[in-house]
Amino acid sequence: xxxxxxxxxxxxxxxxxxxxxxxxxxxxxxxxxxxxxxxxxxxxxxxxxxxxxxxxxxxxxxxxxxxxxxxx
Amino acid sequence: xxxxxxxxxxxxxxxxxxxxxxxxxxxxxxxxxxxxxxxxxxxxxxxxxxxxxxxxxxxxxxxxxxxxxxxxxxxxxxxxxxxxxxxxxxxxxxxxxxxxxxxxxxxxxxxxxxxxxxxxxxxxxxxxxxxxxxxxxxxxxxxxxxxxxxxxxxxxxxxxxxxxxxxxxxxxxxxxxxxxxxxxxxxxxxxxxxxxxxxxxxxxxxxxxxxxxxxxxxxxxxxxxxxxxxxxxxxxxxxxxxxxxxxxxxxxx
Ligand SMILES: Cc1ncc(C[n+]2csc(CCOP(=O)(O)OP(=O)(O)O)c2C)c(N)n1
Ligand code: SF4
Numbered sequence: 001x002x003x004x005x006x007x008x009x010x011x012x013x014x015x016x017x018x019x020x021x022x023x024x025x026x027x028x029x030x031x032x033x034x035x036x037x038x039x040x041x042x043x044x045x046x047x048x049x050x051x052x053x054x055x056x057x058x059x060x061x062x063x064x065x066x067x068x069x070x071x072x
Numbered sequence: 073x074x075x076x077x078x079x080x081x082x083x084x085x086x087x088x089x090x091x092x093x094x095x096x097x098x099x100x101x102x103x104x105x106x107x108x109x110x111x112x113x114x115x116x117x118x119x120x121x122x123x124x125x126x127x128x129x130x131x132x133x134x135x136x137x138x139x140x141x142x143x144x145x146x147x148x149x150x151x152x153x154x155x156x157x158x159x160x161x162x163x164x165x166x167x168x169x170x171x172x173x174x175x176x177x178x179x180x181x182x183x184x185x186x187x188x189x190x191x192x193x194x195x196x197x198x199x200x201x202x203x204x205x206x207x208x209x210x211x212x213x214x215x216x217x218x219x220x221x222x223x224x225x226x227x228x229x230x231x232x233x234x235x236x237x238x239x240x241x242x243x244x245x246x247x248x249x250x251x252x253x254x255x256x257x258x259x260x261x262x263x264x265x266x267x268x269x270x271x272x273x274x275x276x277x278x279x280x281x282x283x284x285x286x287x288x289x290x291x292x293x294x295x296x297x298x299x300x301x302x303x304x305x306x307x308x309x310x311x312x313x314x315x316x317x318x319x320x321x322x323x324x325x
Contacts, residue, residue, distance in 0.1 A: 006073075010164065013087050015292075017092040019294060019297065021294070023252070054076055059077040060077075060098075062097075063088075065079045065093055065097070067078075067099060068077060070073055072073050
């Protein structure tokens with residue numbers, strides 16, 4: 001069974017580039033089109049924390065190091 | 073519960089000025105993590121280039137020096153020769169290293185200066201607004217090649233790693249890309265190996281990292297990664313072009 005994880009975003013530092021979104025194997029990341037951060041971007045967020053498998057793909061691709069991944 | 077990914081201590085907490093999705097940020101992280109893991113942050117001196125990474129001195133959590141355009145290998149040479157116990161690296165773009173700074177990089181490799189180079193090839197001059205670089209692909213549109221680079225007029229893109237690998241003094245030359253998580257992980261291993269070679273006193277090491285410039289390519293960040301994969305990697309194949317430390321081993325067998 002895949003590991004369980006938790007992914008946390010420093011949303012105020014996110015530039016909304018979306019590189020994390022495509023590489024998530026369980027498709028639980030998206031850009032939040034409803035909010036705009038202080039930098040003026042739609043930040044990335046996790047749509048379903050329960051499904052995170054702590055693979056770290058998202059954080060590996062994040063150019064701004066806004067993602068912390070924990071294994072539960 | 074264990075943290076499996078967090079910000080490296082090799083970077084300052086400052087948010088970078090890089091455009092959204094620019095992979096300079098990933099390459100900064102890999103460089104910083106490699107230094108942190110090798111325990112050299114306290115003894116490291118980096119040399120920043122001219123180009124979008126001109127402000128790298130604000131981001132790397134070690135001593136940094138600025139160099140004139142293309143001259144980072146010369147400045148690094150001076151630092152390393154005066155302070156041989158320091159870990160000395162340069163971080164340079166393709167406009168910096170493959171154009172105005174070609175003489176410096178060729179001769180630093182030729183002398184096998186015991187320094188490490190992180191060479192970021194994004195096939196364009198980013199900082200100045202997207203002009204053609206020596207590394208711009210044939211047919212690639214830039215502000216100075218609006219109809220696409222015409223090799224009959226501008227020559228073919230220069231393959232720096234292949235060229236440097238022919239120099240006896242170039243101890244370690246590898247080309248990597250940061251277009252996917254797997255390739256980012258491989259890029260980290262190459263950068264770390266290049267740094268180890270310096271720590272072992274074995275001479276010049278360079279890692280060419282294929283990178284994106286979503287802004288000046290005019291391509292959204294996720295598609296820029298795809299563009300890199302489909303257009304840059306076929307012309308700039310990934311892999312190790314020289315590892316003289318292994319050649320020594322096989323010579324002795
Ligand atoms: C002596 C000198 N010539 C020209 C310039 C203008 N200039 C600034 S950055 C740059 C090119 C940068 O491109 P690259 O090294 O590919 O880095 P990028 O911005 O793409 O990361 C040029 C030509 C300069 N600053 N100094
Ligand atoms: S101009 Fe290009 S290389 Fe420079 S920060 Fe923006 S995306 Fe990166």
